[in-house]
Amino acid sequence: MHGRLLVSFEPRKSIGPSVLPSHSFGPGDIVGLYESEGCSQPNQLCSGVVTRVTQASITVAFDETHDGLNLESDGLYNIMKLANDVTYKRLTRALNSLNGYRSGPATHLISVLFGYSEPGMLSQQNALEWINNGLDSSQQEAVSFALSQKDVAIIHGPPGTGKTTTVVEVILQAVKQGQKVLCCAPSNVAVDNLVERLAKSKAKVLRLGHPARLLESIQKHSLDAVLAQSDSTNIIADVRKDMDKAFSHIKKVRDKGQRSSLRREIGELRKELKSREEVAISQILKRASVILATNTGSSDDGPLKYLPSEHFDLVVIDECAQALESSCWIALLKARKCILAGDYKQLPPTIKSQNAAAKGLSVSLMERLIQKYGDSIVRMLTTQYRMNSAIMQWASEQMYQGKLTAHPSVEKHLLRDLAGVTHVEETSMPLLLIDTAGCGLNEMEDTDEQSKGNQGEVDIVALHVKTLTEAGVQAKDIAVIAPYNLQVDLLRQKLSNEYPDLEIKSVDGFQGREKEAVLLSLVRSNRKEERLDFLRRTGGSTWQ
Numbered sequence: 001m002h003g004r005l006l007v008s009f010e011p012r013k014s015i016g017p018s019v020l021p022s023h024s025f026g027p028g029d030i031v032g033l034y035e036s037e038g039c040s041q042p043n044q045l046c047s048g049v050v051t052r053v054t055q056a057s058i059t060v061a062f063d064e065t066h067d068g069l070n071l072e073s074d075g076l077y078n079i080m081k082l083a084n085d086v087t088y089k090r091l092t093r094a095l096n097s098l099n100g101y102r103s104g105p106a107t108h109l110i111s112v113l114f115g116y117s118e119p120g121m122l123s124q125q126n127a128l129e130w131i132n133n134g135l136d137s138s139q140q141e142a143v144s145f146a147l148s149q150k151d152v153a154i155i156h157g158p159p160g161t162g163k164t165t166t167v168v169e170v171i172l173q174a175v176k177q178g179q180k181v182l183c184c185a186p187s188n189v190a191v192d193n194l195v196e197r198l199a200k201s202k203a204k205v206l207r208l209g210h211p212a213r214l215l216e217s218i219q220k221h222s223l224d225a226v227l228a229q230s231d232s233t234n235i236i237a238d239v240r241k242d243m244d245k246a247f248s249h250i251k252k253v254r255d256k257g258q259r260s261s262l263r264r265e266i267g268e269l270r271k272e273l274k275s276r277e278e279v280a281i282s283q284i285l286k287r288a289s290v291i292l293a294t295n296t297g298s299s300d301d302g303p304l305k306y307l308p309s310e311h312f313d314l315v316v317i318d319e320c321a322q323a324l325e326s327s328c329w330i331a332l333l334k335a336r337k338c339i340l341a342g343d344y345k346q347l348p349p350t351i352k353s354q355n356a357a358a359k360g361l362s363v364s365l366m367e368r369l370i371q372k373y374g375d376s377i378v379r380m381l382t383t384q385y386r387m388n389s390a391i392m393q394w395a396s397e398q399m400y401q402g403k404l405t406a407h408p409s410v411e412k413h414l415l416r417d418l419a420g421v422t423h424v425e426e427t428s429m430p431l432l433l434i435d436t437a438g439c440g441l442n443e444m445e446d447t448d449e450q451s452k453g454n455q456g457e458v459d460i461v462a463l464h465v466k467t468l469t470e471a472g473v474q475a476k477d478i479a480v481i482a483p484y485n486l487q488v489d490l491l492r493q494k495l496s497n498e499y500p501d502l503e504i505k506s507v508d509g510f511q512g513r514e515k516e517a518v519l520l521s522l523v524r525s526n527r528k529e530e531r532l533d534f535l536r537r538t539g540g541s542t543w544q
């Protein structure tokens with residue numbers, strides 16, 4: 001993987017069938033590799049990042065190919081998931097930089113975002129020539145507004161209103177004006193989604209981040225891939241080969257003097273390698289029009305340290321309402337203007353510490369700015385392209401002041417309009433609410449995990465999945481969603497074998513995605529009306 005060593009670990013053959021026991025390793029996790037004796041610090045050989053997990057193996061990418069990591073193909077090793085404190089360190093670092101920020105591109109922006117200066121508008125704006133001619137009027141208005149603001153603009157995008165489509169147009173228009181854009185989002189998936197959409201244009205996009213955490217389809221836009229293709233690659237590879245040679249030589253040499261001169265040589269080569277890589281990386285970064293990373297991935301301890309401080313003209317943060325404000329500041333300190341996109345009526349970031357929540361961490365930057373400046377810095381997208389109007393209606397009235405309208409292409413669409421789906425009652429109604437009151441479908445509690453489940457609802461969901469699939473709706477086009485992890489587990493136990501393509505997820509695990517049909521199991525059902533905890537609150541965030 002772009003110069004990293006990929007190693008697949010399988011369970012020890014002698015312990016029976018080569019299927020891994022249940023575990024929680026996932027792509028992107030940092031793991032330590034240890035000798036078979038145990039997972040203590042002295043036994044640690046190195047650390048790496050998980051790239052792939054199958055039923056029978058876990059693949060890990062290691063950086064240390066050149067420091068003599070010598071694994072045996074039939075050797076026994078332990079791998080252990082390590083705590084990742086990089087994110088916390090970066091958040092703290094950003095807040096410290098914010099605190100000590102005296103001069104730099106974001107000086108005025110900081111003052112605006114904390115309410116000491118009023119947000120301004122740019123003096124003159126030429127009429128825009130649209131890159132995407134299919135934008136609706138609220139999308140066009142949002143793009144023009146965002147480009148005309150001097151310091152900050154918010155694009156409020158309720159579900160399915162084309163927020164990403166709009167953000168992509170804003171970025172491409174900014175690039176057309178010659179601006180350098182840093183585009184971030186709180187999650188890797190959201191960033192990859194933008195990379196995919198931007199890569200269809202001619203703009204030069206570059207994705208930062210460990211390749212193990214990026215979708216396969218956008219690997220070619222990653223810094224590592226571009227670096228591997230660059231002119232400097234051959235020279236860098238030669239230096240690496242020399243280092244490898246010196247390493248294998250040092251293992252054979254006994255003479256002390258010779259060993260220390262080889263060590264010195266390796267030190268020199270390492271320095272050379274580092275400086276050549278730095279030059280190559282900074283050239284690649286400077287050439288890109290749009291650099292994309294997660295909020296924390298835009299930290300100055302990563303490749304962006306090679307850019308001059310005034311490099312970026314604009315920072316765009318997508319899914320901003322789902323991000324911790326402190327993570328937004330990592331990116332915000334890098335430009336004089338920001339555009340924030342998201343929907344603060346959907347789930348806020350998960351805050352586990354009540355103390356931190358009480359002191360303000362649970363309020364996203366987007367929500368805080370809307371409370372401060374009201375509509376003057378916001379444009380809302382109002383046509384949605386996802387739902388039958390019957391599904392949209394409640395949310396529109398409760399959350400979006402009744403302003404949403406369904407685009408004619410979806411306003412009346414039903415499951416039975418899909419190719420291969422038959423006309424039955426279940427596929428002919430857009431919205432079906434099942435009232436289980438008084439039916440004895442009570443919730444149950446997992447006291448260890450403090451989570452909740454409802455077996456009766458699992459059975460109802462199973463019946464509806466069966467009816468829908470028998471009517472021709474494909475399992476991959478259906479999602480089952482529940483707000484409690486215990487219920488997600490119960491639903492998976494019941495349905496995953498029969499319908500491997502059916503996606504069963506928690507509410508926050510599914511946010512931002514779409515399917516033809518969604519079954520929502522609300523779980524809670526008890527005799528005490530008040531005991532609904534977070535389900536009662538809109539935007540509660542303590543999912544268990």
Ligand SMILES: Nc1ncnc2c1ncn2[C@@H]1O[C@H](COP(=O)(O)OP(=O)(O)OP(=O)(O)O)[C@@H](O)[C@H]1O
Nearest residue numbers: 134135136157158159160161162163164165385512
């Ligand atoms: N102006 C438009 N005309 C036709 N279709 C559109 C338009 N804008 C968006 N869409 C379609 O609407 C769907 C949602 O768009 P997009 O992915 O940009 O939305 P989003 O608001 O980011 O979604 P989410 O709610 O998941 O954040 C996509 O299928 C997109 O092609």
